[in-house]
Amino acid sequence: MNSSALTHLQTLRDEYTARCAALQRDLSAGHSSDSAEQAQERENDEVMQALLAEANSLLQQTEAAIARYQAGRYGLCMQCGEPIAAARLEALPVADTCIACAQS
Ligand SMILES: [Zn+2]
Numbered sequence: 555m556n557s558s559a560l561t562h563l564q565t566l567r568d569e570y571t572a573r574c575a576a577l578q579r580d581l582s583a584g585h586s587s588d589s590a591e592q593a594q595e596r597e598n599d600e601v602m603q604a605l606l607a608e609a610n611s612l613l614q615q616t617e618a619a620i621a622r623y624q625a626g627r628y629g630l631c632m633q634c635g636e637p638i639a640a641a642r643l644e645a646l647p648v649a650d651t652c653i654a655c656a657q658s
Contacts, residue, residue: 559628562647563620570613577606615648622650631655 581602585595622628629638631652638652649656 559643559647560620560623563616563623566647567613567616567620570609570616573609574606574613577602577609581606612648615650619648619650 581599585592619628622630629643630636631638632650633655634652636652636654638649642649642653
């Protein structure tokens with residue numbers, strides 16, 4: 555287990571935190587009084603709500619991964635306890651299951 559994984563997770567957490575904050579700011583920004591623009595803004599809001607939900611979910615997964623790291627269980631499958639392949643962790647740093655368990 556190397557500390558660069560933790561640094562990577564912390565960087566991801568910062569990115570997702572910033573993304574959530576930016577989306578929340580945009581969502582709470584004032585809307586125009588023009589009704590045609592309002593319809594467009596409502597559509598934009600729905601897209602931003604979806605992006606916000608996704609960013610929140612990623613943030614929670616990243617925080618869970620950091621908690622696992624601090625507990626000394628990062629990189630171990632939550633289901634079978636076997637180490638997760640390095641390539642999988644590289645592609646998906648928040649992975650909490652090995653490929654075999656993820657596919658079952
Ligand atoms: Zn497993």
